[in-house]
Amino acid sequence: MMAREVQILHPRPSSIVAALYTLRDLGVDVVIMHGPSGCCFKHARLLEEDGVRTLTTALDEAGFVFGGQEQLTRLLRRATELFDPKLIGVVGTCSSMIIGEDLHQAVVDADVDVPVLEVEVHAGYRDNTKGVIITLEAALEKGIIDRVEFERQRFLLKKATEVERLHGAASSEYLAPERGDLKYRAAERLLDLIKEGKRGINVLNAKKETAYMFADINAAVAEVAKARGAEVATLANLDEEKGLAKVRKDAKNILQGLEERGVEVDRIIGGLDEYPIAGDEVARWLTGHEGYDFAVITGVPHAIPIDALKGMEIFSITNGPRQVRPLRELGHQHVMVEIDLHPKTMGVSTIVESEFGATLRGLNEVG
The missing domain is CATH 3.40.50 (Rossmann fold)
Incomplete structure (x- = not known):
């Protein structure tokens, strides 16, 4: 009989957030989130503390229905004008991925003279490490990292997931937050x-x-x-x-x-x-x-x-x-x-x- 996979009922880190931090570690200086203005608000603000300009297309109800690809194209051009970045990251969100927004086409239409990493990610993955892998795949494709580093990172992410499932915050169905000892x-x-x-x-x-x-x-x-x-x-x-x-x-x-x-x-x-x-x-x-x-x-x-x-x-x-x-x-x-x-x-x-x-x-x- 196969062991039942643990269903996690307490909040867990998001793949979108993991993608944002990975872009920062790769040296991206401007990140554009294609989604609602409040998506990952806290972490987006924290990224600014690390010197990463974090912008949003601020999709609203109309955008959820008709799409916001043109908004993304315009924002890519404007971000390039404002900040003169060396490397840009464009990150999907649950809303933009569900409605099937084409990040790549928006980047092509913008035609900016700076490398752009396209990260088609949402928060629906069980493990937040999936957001890291998707980001690293984009970096590999653009030549930001080589195959050796990509495989090294993928190995470490697998091990990180194992550690969390065995003895970490993903090891139990529900873990109440505690402050620990005095x-x-x-x-x-x-x-x-x-x-x-x-x-x-x-x-x-x-x-x-x-x-x-x-x-x-x-x-x-x-x-x-x-x-x-x-x-x-x-x-x-x-x-x-x-x-x-x-x-x-x-x-x-x-x-x-x-x-x-x-x-x-x-x-x-x-x-x-x-x-x-x-x-x-x-x-x-x-x-x-x-x-x-x-x-x-x-x-x-x-x-x-x-x-x-x-x-x-x-x-x-x-x-x-x-x-x-x-x-x-x-x-x-x-x-x-x-x-x-x-x-x-x-x-x-x-x-x-x-x-x-x-x-x-x-x-x-x-x-």
């Missing part, structure tokens, strides 16, 4: 372990720009351990040579920020887009480095094989309120959530202070 309680316990001279691993396994805040937590752990004379090994998915243009730049910025704080990374475990597989590198590293008492894991803690952490007291920090229960079920004793982390890491180029990092530093100063 940060000062967890920080007190972590500080006690450091004071006692316990040995720990300090793992940054974050997804793309979220690492700008998660890295602050790992920096705080390393700083406090150094001040207390405790042994902590820091591992981070900050390979500067892996990923799309923005991803590589972010890794370089964060590594520089850690270096400026005096934090030494003992092991690079992958790139910022390799979070779904970086846990395997952590497990391999641990086979030759045994005897650790605790682990601090930031970003995507559920991607680290739980068997590799056997015997350790685990402190996990995520930015997903629906990730709290799955992490506890895996056996992570302390689970914290950095609320509103993603908006705070858009448009930044330096490490951003975290609540847990600030709490740990504050407790160390008074105790």
Whole structure:
């Protein structure tokens, strides 16, 4: 008898949003969404924080019936005049895809002297990673990326989907959002372990720009351990040579920020887009480095094989309120959530202070 596929009843990320962020990572400087003005409003605004001009054809009821291809053509020309972009992305939405709008023909009619990536996407896919793949296919066709990078990205997306279905927010029919443990309680316990001279691993396994805040937590752990004379090994998915243009730049910025704080990374475990597989590198590293008492894991803690952490007291920090229960079920004793982390890491180029990092530093100063 075949296992029943889990039906997800809580909100999940959209393929359209995934396409928007992928266009940003590819270096697109103007994105046109062909749909209603309110589609993906929050994320469109956040993209502006990252320097991506995000426009909309603002389809209305008449557009739903008669189409808005001419509107898209006009907006392509106007966007080119206004912003002088080097690369444009045109993104479909549920409404424009349902009525069968021809994005390609609109681009041909506009005849702008700039490359345009056409992303025919909607939000009806089960996995938001589908939006990334469609965008990368458009980039491959235009020669923005090569076949090797495309296949690498597709492999990582498959692994990311597996991680979420096994132990993430797609692992259960319904997951209620939770705030996790009180940060000062967890920080007190972590500080006690450091004071006692316990040995720990300090793992940054974050997804793309979220690492700008998660890295602050790992920096705080390393700083406090150094001040207390405790042994902590820091591992981070900050390979500067892996990923799309923005991803590589972010890794370089964060590594520089850690270096400026005096934090030494003992092991690079992958790139910022390799979070779904970086846990395997952590497990391999641990086979030759045994005897650790605790682990601090930031970003995507559920991607680290739980068997590799056997015997350790685990402190996990995520930015997903629906990730709290799955992490506890895996056996992570302390689970914290950095609320509103993603908006705070858009448009930044330096490490951003975290609540847990600030709490740990504050407790160390008074105790």
